[in-house]
Amino acid sequence: MKDLAELALDTAKSKGASYAxxxxxxxxxxxxxxxxKRIETTADTEDMGFxxxxxxxxxxxxxxxxxVEKEEIQRIAALAVEVxxxxxxxxxxxxELVPEPAYRDHWQSPIQKNPFKIPMEKxxxxxxxxxxxxxxxxxxxxxxxxxxxxxxxxxxxxxxGSFIEQDLFFTYPNFTAVxxxxxxxxxxxxxxxxxxxxxxxxESVDWIEKARKTAEEAVQKLKAKEGVAxxxxxxxxxxxxxxxxHESIGHATELDRALGWEADMAGTSFVTLDKLxxxxxxxxxxxxxxxxxxxxxxxxxxxxxxxxxxxxxxxxKDGLFVGYQTTRELARFVNEKESKGCAYxxxxxxFPLQRMPNIWLKPGEKKLSLEELIADTKDGLLFxxxxxxxxxxxxxxxxxxxxxxxxxxxxxxxxxxxxVAYQSKTTDFWGxxxxxxxxxxxxxxxxxxxxxxxxxxxxxxxxxxxxxRFRQVNIVSAGGKI
Amino acid sequence: MxxxxxxxxxxxxxxxxxxxxxxxxxxxxxxxxxxxxFANNAITTNGVYNSLNLYVAVTKGKKRGIALVNELSAEKIxxxxxxxxALADVAPENxxxxxxxxxxxxxxxxPVYFQKSADFSPGQRAxxxxxxxxxxxxxxxxxxxxxxxxxxxxxSLNSNGLYYFLxxxxxxxxxxIRSEGxxxxxxxxxxxxEKVSTExxxxxxxxxxxxxxxxxPLAPGKYTVILEPAAAADMVWFLLYNFSAREADEGRTxxxxxxxxxxxxxxxxxxxxxxxxxxxxxxxxxxxxxEDGLPQSKxxxxxKGVVKNLSYTRFWAQKMDKEPxxxxxxxxxxxxxxxxxxxxxxxxxxxxxxxFWYIRDLNPMILLLTGLTRDGTxxxxxxxxxxxVNNFRFNESPxxxxxxxxxxxxxxxxxxGEVGQSAYVPALKVKDFNFSxxxxxx
Numbered sequence: 001m002k003d004l005a006e007l008a009l010d011t012a013k014s015k016g017a018s019y020a021x022x023x024x025x026x027x028x029x030x031x032x033x034x035x036x037k038r039i040e041t042t043a044d045t046e047d048m049g050f051x052x053x054x055x056x057x058x059x060x061x062x063x064x065x066x067x068v069e070k071e072e073i074q075r076i077a078a079l080a081v082e083v084x085x086x087x088x089x090x091x092x093x094x095x096e097l098v099p100e101p102a103y104r105d106h107w108q109s110p111i112q113k114n115p116f117k118i119p120m121e122k123x124x125x126x127x128x129x130x131x132x133x134x135x136x137x138x139x140x141x142x143x144x145x146x147x148x149x150x151x152x153x154x155x156x157x158x159x160x161g162s163f164i165e166q167d168l169f170f171t172y173p174n175f176t177a178v179x180x181x182x183x184x185x186x187x188x189x190x191x192x193x194x195x196x197x198x199x200x201x202x203e204s205v206d207w208i209e210k211a212r213k214t215a216e217e218a219v220q221k222l223k224a225k226e227g228v229a230x231x232x233x234x235x236x237x238x239x240x241x242x243x244x245x246h247e248s249i250g251h252a253t254e255l256d257r258a259l260g261w262e263a264d265m266a267g268t269s270f271v272t273l274d275k276l277x278x279x280x281x282x283x284x285x286x287x288x289x290x291x292x293x294x295x296x297x298x299x300x301x302x303x304x305x306x307x308x309x310x311x312x313x314x315x316x317k318d319g320l321f322v323g324y325q326t327t328r329e330l331a332r333f334v335n336e337k338e339s340k341g342c343a344y345x346x347x348x349x350x351f352p353l354q355r356m357p358n359i360w361l362k363p364g365e366k367k368l369s370l371e372e373l374i375a376d377t378k379d380g381l382l383f384x385x386x387x388x389x390x391x392x393x394x395x396x397x398x399x400x401x402x403x404x405x406x407x408x409x410x411x412x413x414x415x416x417x418x419x420v421a422y423q424s425k426t427t428d429f430w431g432x433x434x435x436x437x438x439x440x441x442x443x444x445x446x447x448x449x450x451x452x453x454x455x456x457x458x459x460x461x462x463x464x465x466x467x468x469r470f471r472q473v474n475i476v477s478a479g480g481k482i
Numbered sequence: 483m484x485x486x487x488x489x490x491x492x493x494x495x496x497x498x499x500x501x502x503x504x505x506x507x508x509x510x511x512x513x514x515x516x517x518x519x520f521a522n523n524a525i526t527t528n529g530v531y532n533s534l535n536l537y538v539a540v541t542k543g544k545k546r547g548i549a550l551v552n553e554l555s556a557e558k559i560x561x562x563x564x565x566x567x568a569l570a571d572v573a574p575e576n577x578x579x580x581x582x583x584x585x586x587x588x589x590x591x592x593p594v595y596f597q598k599s600a601d602f603s604p605g606q607r608a609x610x611x612x613x614x615x616x617x618x619x620x621x622x623x624x625x626x627x628x629x630x631x632x633x634x635x636x637x638s639l640n641s642n643g644l645y646y647f648l649x650x651x652x653x654x655x656x657x658x659i660r661s662e663g664x665x666x667x668x669x670x671x672x673x674x675x676e677k678v679s680t681e682x683x684x685x686x687x688x689x690x691x692x693x694x695x696x697x698x699p700l701a702p703g704k705y706t707v708i709l710e711p712a713a714a715a716d717m718v719w720f721l722l723y724n725f726s727a728r729e730a731d732e733g734r735t736x737x738x739x740x741x742x743x744x745x746x747x748x749x750x751x752x753x754x755x756x757x758x759x760x761x762x763x764x765x766x767x768x769x770x771x772x773e774d775g776l777p778q779s780k781x782x783x784x785x786k787g788v789v790k791n792l793s794y795t796r797f798w799a800q801k802m803d804k805e806p807x808x809x810x811x812x813x814x815x816x817x818x819x820x821x822x823x824x825x826x827x828x829x830x831x832x833x834x835x836x837x838f839w840y841i842r843d844l845n846p847m848i849l850l851l852t853g854l855t856r857d858g859t860x861x862x863x864x865x866x867x868x869x870x871v872n873n874f875r876f877n878e879s880p881x882x883x884x885x886x887x888x889x890x891x892x893x894x895x896x897x898x899g900e901v902g903q904s905a906y907v908p909a910l911k912v913k914d915f916n917f918s919x920x921x922x923x924x
Contacts, residue, residue: 038574038576038577038578039573039574039576040576040578041546041548042546042547042548042569042570042572042573043547043548043549043550043569044547044548044549044550044565044566044569045549045550045551046550046551046552047535047550047551047552048552048553049533049552059525059528060526060527060528061528061529062527062528062529062530063529063530063531064529064530064531064532065532066532066533066534066552066553079530082604083528083529083530083604084528086528086603086604086605086608087518087525087527087528087604087608089608089612090520090524090525090608090611090612090615091524091525092522092523092524093524119572120568120569120572121572124572124573124574128574141732141733141734142732142734178732178734180732180733180734181733183733183738183740183847184847185732185733185734185735185738185846185847259521259522260521260522260624260626260660261521261522261526261626262521262626263521263522263624263626263658263660264519264521264626264627264628264656264657264658264667265628265656265658267839267856267923268660270922270923349531349532349533350531351527351529388842388843388844388852389842390840390841390842390852390853390854390875391840392839392840392854392856392873392875392921392922392923393839393840393854393856393923394922394923394924395923396921396922396923397854397873397875397919397920397921397922397923399852399875399877401844419844419845421844421852423875423918423919425922454517454519454628454630454656455515455517455531455628455630474919476877476918478844478845478850478877479845479848480845480848480850481848482736482848482849482879482881482882
């Protein structure tokens with residue numbers, strides 16, 4: 001691979017590139033989907049190719065191909081430089097990359113069992129057994145499932161002297177029970193987070209027990225009280241808070257959005273450059289970390305797609321906004337001398353964008369259990385898992401539902417409620433954070449398919465937290481008739 | 483350069499011929515796309531992308547395995563067939579797996595491949611964008627956008643002799659122009675790049691960006707709204723995404739009547755509403771090929787307010803003794819003989835919505851959706867656009883929306899801001915549309 005990479009870099013330089021890099025990537029995906037004790041899909045996919053980025057006359061050019069061969073690499077390297085030159089006619093500011101040391105390294109996800117080496121029969125058997133257990137529960141009409149295993153192998157080399165090989169593995173299980181009855185239908189999913197782990201993730205879970213409980217809760221949801229609009233305290237579990245962190249903090253603090261680079265599709269951000277170091281994002285209990293190092297989290301790497309070594313940094317400290325997510329190209333716009341390591345491309349054929357690292361909420365410093373937090377809440381709602389989600393293009397106004405929601409009455413978890421969501425403004429919501437459980441209750445969750453960019457790219461990242469409480473948030477009803 | 487039909491067909495025939503006695507379905511797709519992004523009045527990225535995929539499905543009775551690779555060497559092809567075969571071996575029987583189809587006759591569709599779109603170069607995209615940026619600079623606003631052009635070819639063959647080949651070109655342009663305190667957007671797609679007017683679309687976005695400055699506050703609540711076609715298209719697509727007969731029969735959607743029954747044949751929305759799909763529709767052609775290679779032809783979904791068809795998979799159709807009906811390949815909604823201006827003129831007080839953003843399901847049993855307005859929201863007073871107002875979040879069902887339609891314009895081809903699939907729809911004047919809260923986003 002090194003020879004091919006050097007050929008690409010030499011060709012790009014000879015055509016006039018001041019900087020170039022190549023990513024040679026192979027993506028392997030195994031997908032098994034089941035429904036109602038049937039296996040609907042068993043699929044195995046492989047996708048390999050390379051992408052070359054070049055800076056010429058101060059502008060980026062990019063070209064890619066699936067033919068990983070010498071002649072094609074030379075052709076594509078020349079094409080990337082040609083495209084860069086065509087773009088340079090409209091240059092406003094030349095591309096400048098902050099420095100990063102050159103690395104020669106190999107990095108791999110810390111997995112114990114390669115999921116691609118586990119027999120397919122074992123995976124099929126798991127899906128069928130979980131389906132069967134769910135369907136045993138009276139009221140369950142449909143049971144769906146998928147197991148998704150990914151391997152991303154990539155070789156990165158740049159004219160700055162880096163040669164980096166990485167091998168990443170992801171495991172994503174999903175099982176859902178659908179209950180139908182009395183003119184209603186409700187779903188409930190087993191709450192197990194996708195992670196950068198091998199098959200050991202699957203083996204660490206008692207799926208049959210979870211299948212039964214999940215299916216029973218789906219049926220309970222049919223009989224749950226309708227949610228009532230008004231104000232309520234919220235206790236949000238890590239399985240739920242994951243997506244709220246992602247949407248209201250993760251996307252809002254992307255520097256490319258703040259600079260207007262994503263204005264046409266994903267939007268901009270209310271966190272404009274003047275707010276760096278001045279915006280009170282939330283209450284003093286709010287400490288948010290950007291992190292490419294967190295073990296097993298979906299966004300963890302050895303090096304990002306700029307060849308920047310993984311690192312950890314504060315985004316929000318004691319409620320104050322202190323740092324954007326950046327890449328080598330973006331860092332200078334906030335006068336930083338090094339990148340935060342947030343470049344990512346979802347394919348060999350994609351141009352790397354600034355994408356979220358793992359972004360997580362630090363646990364509270366005082367010892368506080370979930371039970372104590374609930375006991376301290378007189379009247380509220382407890383949210384587990386992800387539901388409907390929507391947020392505006394500058395990340396002010398959001399609305400989130402949950403996978404399962406319960407009342408909290410006088411410090412105790414009460415009846416289930418359904419058809420309810422909370423709606424708030426980002427800084428109001430995080431300003432109402434008044435308690436976060438301690439380290440022992442912190443859990444690593446994540447988002448497996450986050451879209452951004454044009455053409456759309458999909459990325460995955462971790463969002464961990466401990467259970468947390470938010471005071472007097474606006475609740476909306478999602479019930480009614482047509 | 484994408485693969486040509488003769489190459490694809492010959493490769494497919496070879497694969498089938500080299501695997502006698504096996505039940506195979508193989509497909510090859512090839513694409514070449516170029517795209518240019520710009521923001522803050524400068525190009526940000528510019529790239530050329532090509533792809534190739536080989537799809538192999540092996541069926542053994544009621545068992546199936548699938549493998550995908552992106553190489554066409556003999557070794558890789560054999561590896562993919564072997565992998566799919568091995569997966570089919572271990573897969574348990576799927577009683578819902580339908581037998582492979584034999585040769586089919588497909589309806590003729592208007593031309594969807596234009597060489598000029600396929601050949602459109604990075605320099606040509608840059609030229610068009612340069613004009614947009616110059617216009618933005620002259621008006622002291624900033625432009626951001628995306629211009630993509632390219633072509634695609636796909637062929638499929640199975641052991642029963644079912645063969646089809648498709649090739650198409652596409653051009654897509656989207657731009658957002660931001661002014662001090664305002665924002666405007668416009669986008670369009672077409673198979674023919676000459677029909678995508680970057681000049682017209684940037685004029686439109688610029689006008690919205692200038693008109694939407696200095697938005698005044700307006701309280702949430704139920705309003706008469708005029709949804710421009712891009713906003714209407716997103717809501718109609720979300721409606722048709724949920725037109726599955728099986729989910730309705732299983733009691734899982736707003737189309738369920740319980741006890742295995744659905745609302746097929748019932749009046750669902752206003753008698754003004756007729757929505758159909760038709761791959762041969764000249765203004766918005768689509769591939770006439772559905773599930774497993776079944777032909778797709780003109781299908782009415784809602785006719786004069788009545789549910790005329792739901793989508794039936796081959797299995798569900800057989801089980802329910804119906805004909806299969808494929809998922810809509812496009813959307814055509816009939817309108818009325820009015821202009822958007824006439825809709826505005828007829829409105830005493832209402833809100834004009836340019837587009838929607840981030841639409842998601844809230845409750846499938848009433849098809850309650852949530853989402854937000856974006857890039858130009860205006861108050862209408864006494865038949866005129868009075869002034870820009872803040873953006874809103876809506877919590878509303880497209881079913882209610884189509885019950886409450888009072889007036890429609892003539893339909894046009896648009897790409898919604900959320901769904902990304904084009905549709906041929908009118909602007910809609912709708913009463914009692916529910917805006918649940920205000921968004922401060924500009």
